[in-house]
Amino acid sequence: MLLMKLQSKEKFSFLQLAHYLARVDNNYGPREEEILLEYCTEMGIENLDSFDSENFSLDGILKDFKSEKSKRIVILELMILIHIDHTFNLNEQKLMKQISQNFGINIEDVNDYSQWGKSVAMLYEVAKIFINEKKI
Numbered sequence: 001m002l003l004m005k006l007q008s009k010e011k012f013s014f015l016q017l018a019h020y021l022a023r024v025d026n027n028y029g030p031r032e033e034e035i036l037l038e039y040c041t042e043m044g045i046e047n048l049d050s051f052d053s054e055n056f057s058l059d060g061i062l063k064d065f066k067s068e069k070s071k072r073i074v075i076l077e078l079m080i081l082i083h084i085d086h087t088f089n090l091n092e093q094k095l096m097k098q099i100s101q102n103f104g105i106n107i108e109d110v111n112d113y114s115q116w117g118k119s120v121a122m123l124y125e126v127a128k129i130f131i132n133e134k135k136i
Contacts, residue, residue, distance in 0.1 A: 002073045003042045011043040013064035014074055017099075019051040020058070021078055025089035035081050035124075058095075062102045071103040075110060079117020084124070088114070 006014060018039060022032040040047045065071050075096070082092050100110045 001042070003039060003077055005073060006043070006070055009064055010070055010074075011045055013061045014077070015039060015043070015045065015048060016051070016056065017058075017061050017074065018078065018081055019048055020053060020056050020061075021081055021092065021095060023051070023053060024091045024095050025087070026091075027085065027087075027089070029085065031084045032081060035084050039077070039081075058098070059102070062099065065103070071105060072109075072113075075100060075103070075105060076113050076116060079113050080120045080124070081117075082114070083118040083121040086121075 003011065003014065015036070018036055022028050022036060037047060065074055078096065078099070082088055082096070096110060096114075097107075100107065
């Protein structure tokens with residue numbers, strides 16, 4: 001719901017950043033894949049055919065987000081991706097610290113966003129159960 005507020009270039013940059021984050025803990029799985037596909041649907045863009053982490057430039061991607069609003073949306077949405085597998089790996093923590101510092105967002109806000117992301121990830125899992133629930 002928040003990703004629709006990003007500019008077109010920001011959407012593609014966000015998708016690359018999300019792919020990078022999903023792989024930074026060396027544990028890319030079906031839950032991350034599902035969230036990435038949900039992001040694409042929400043933004044109305046196609047998923048990447050492949051992700052080239054060797055040529056990924058974090059600093060270059062982060063420069064694409066100009067407004068304070070866009071930067072906060074990025075961090076909020078990335079927190080859902082982080083928490084969807086019920087872990088907040090050290091590499092993910094380091095990356096989020098780097099992103100938030102680059103964006104000039106203080107750690108207290110990032111901690112609040114992390115709690116929000118954890119809640120949304122949990123509610124997403126509950127919604128999937130409700131959707132798949134069969135009535136007798």
